[in-house]
Amino acid sequence: MGEKEYLVLYPVPSLLAILLNRERAKGSPLTEAEVSEIRDNCETIAVPIDVAREMDEQRGYLDIDPENCWHEWQRTRKDLMEG
Structure with a gap:
């Protein structure tokens, strides 16, 4: 099976966007x-x-990997807060 197949x-919308919105709505981590x-x-x-790579390019960022979601979310949260 080739890469195209x-x-x-x-995730649509991105998992990062969903987590960020949910955390903001909750008001705590x-x-x-x-x-x-x-x-x-x-x-x-x-x-x-x-197609996923093209969608990433259109978004302008790579989404959080669902398989490593918790750790990537923690790192991303820290980066967002510092930046």
């Missing part, structure tokens, strides 16, 4: 359980990997 799950629940229940589409 390989499908990946792609999300817990690991909350982050996992959001990840597990967010809307996703299956797209070929080349």
Whole structure:
């Protein structure tokens, strides 16, 4: 199977945007359980990997990897707060 046929799950809107909005609405940091629940229940589409790369380019950033969601969210939160 070529790269164009390989499908990946792609959160729409981005997982980063969802987590950021949920945390702002909550008014305090999300817990690991909350982050996992959001990840597990967010809307996703299956797209070929080349389409996912194009969507990343259009967004202007790489989304959080759902497989490493908690750790990437913690790092991203820190970067957003410092920047």
